[in-house]
Amino acid sequence: MRAWVLVLFLALGVWAQENPASPPPDLPPEVFAIARELRCPVCQGESAAESNSGVAAEMRRLIAEMLQEGKTEEEIKAFFVDRYGEWILYEPPRRGVTLWVWVLPVLGLALLGLGLFTYFRPKKPLPPELLEEAERRLKEPPA
Amino acid sequence: MVLALGGLFYWGMQRNPKELPSVLAKERRPAPDFTLPVLPPYRKEWGETFKLSDHLGRKPIVLNFWASWCLPCYEEAPVLEATWRRYKDQVLFVGINTQDKEGDALRFIERFDLTFPQVFDPRGRVGVDYGMYGVPETFVIDREGRVVVRHAGAIDQAGLEKYLKEVLP
Numbered sequence: 001m002r003a004w005v006l007v008l009f010l011a012l013g014v015w016a017q018e019n020p021a022s023p024p025p026d027l028p029p030e031v032f033a034i035a036r037e038l039r040c041p042v043c044q045g046e047s048a049a050e051s052n053s054g055v056a057a058e059m060r061r062l063i064a065e066m067l068q069e070g071k072t073e074e075e076i077k078a079f080f081v082d083r084y085g086e087w088i089l090y091e092p093p094r095r096g097v098t099l100w101v102w103v104l105p106v107l108g109l110a111l112l113g114l115g116l117f118t119y120f121r122p123k124k125p126l127p128p129e130l131l132e133e134a135e136r137r138l139k140e141p142p143a
Numbered sequence: 144m145v146l147a148l149g150g151l152f153y154w155g156m157q158r159n160p161k162e163l164p165s166v167l168a169k170e171r172r173p174a175p176d177f178t179l180p181v182l183p184p185y186r187k188e189w190g191e192t193f194k195l196s197d198h199l200g201r202k203p204i205v206l207n208f209w210a211s212w213c214l215p216c217y218e219e220a221p222v223l224e225a226t227w228r229r230y231k232d233q234v235l236f237v238g239i240n241t242q243d244k245e246g247d248a249l250r251f252i253e254r255f256d257l258t259f260p261q262v263f264d265p266r267g268r269v270g271v272d273y274g275m276y277g278v279p280e281t282f283v284i285d286r287e288g289r290v291v292v293r294h295a296g297a298i299d300q301a302g303l304e305k306y307l308k309e310v311l312p
Contacts, residue, residue, distance in 0.1 A: 042277040054242035055277070058267045083274040085166045 031064045034073055038080055039088050047090060165293035166274055167282070174199060174206075174284045175272040179262035182240065184252060189260045198235055199288035203310035205236045205303075206282040208270055211247035213278040215297035220255040222300050226307075227259045233311055236260075241278060242267040285310045 035049035040056040048059040059080070066076045080088045092098035166172070178194040198204060207223055209216040227236040236259035240248040245263060252261060264270070273282060276295060283292035283306045292306045 041275070054267050055270065055275070058242075058271060061266065062268070062271060080271075083166065083272060085164045085274070087164060 027060055027064050028067075030067060031060055034063050034067075034076055035060050037077070037090050039084075039090055041084065041088070165290075167290040168293040171289045171291055173288050174204070174282070174290050175269075177264075177269045177272065179239070179264050179269065182245070182248060182252065182261045182263050184249070185260045193237070193260060193262045195237075198237075199284065200286065201235075203234050203286055203307070204284040205234060205307075206239060206273075206284065207236065207298075208239045208241050208273070208275055208278050208280045208282075209251075210241055210243040210278045211251040212243065216251075216279045219279055219281075219297040219299070220251070220257065222298060222303060224255055224257050224259070226300065226303050230307060231259070234307060237262065239264055239269060241265075241270050241275075281306075283307070283310055 032049045035056070036047045038048040038059065040046045040048045040051035040053060040059070042053050042055050043051045046056075048056045050056075062079075063076055066079065071079075077089065086093055086098075092101050094102050167174075174195065176194070176196040176199075178192050181189045181191060181193050195204075205223075205227075207219075209220070223236065223238075227234075238257065238259060238261040240251075240261055241264045243263075243265060245265075248261070248263065251257075267275075270280075273280075273290075274293075279297055281292075281294040281298050281303075282290055283294075285291050291309060294302065294306065
């Protein structure tokens, strides 16, 4: 009997637990997928999906509203770029100056590969007549 | 190579990360319109709601975003009020209380005896339209209704008057 009472009390604790915090319950996950690619304007290195600041919360609400209106992800991002500039995008756009951010690592890797290849390339054997000449000279008594 | 990297690093260090771009002010875009409820103490003079486009194109407008939880806002509130009293015939000042509670906002207003119209935007929707980063932020709109200045952080007397000279004849 005592054991049962104990089990009952332990089971009561289940209600004390809050629901798991992620994903946050108020908005659909699509909202967070888009917000993750947008910067939170008042934070340092946090996306609009992670931050609890007022602006980020409002951005998520706006994204949810726009999704309900049937807007696409591109249209929603364009809405924020129009107001904040491309700074608001977490991934720099693949054109103009920021194209280099995407191109340079690939270019660097290619150069590294090329360098390694030329360094480790199997050496061409020396021509036989040169080898013979060397052997002959070695056998010659020093002058 | 090392010099080039060093140069890039030095240039990066010289940049102020707080100097964030304002698309509106840079391109002198027309000020985004909004309609917001007027806070109770100002309803007698300004009506229940304030629509920005009703006031555009007459006088220059100074839009100040603030909140009672923002410390620099306490610094600039007396400056804004004093400047408003001096220029109220030539310029319209509008305070946008943003992401705040009405009671706290009213206490702030009472504390600084703010007499220019104050509107209430608890969600901060208008701030997003203006590309606002954080409070306080001040926008100056010229007589044609275009945004010409965005000032982030607390504003001082000299700075504010300099901006006003840009939009006053």
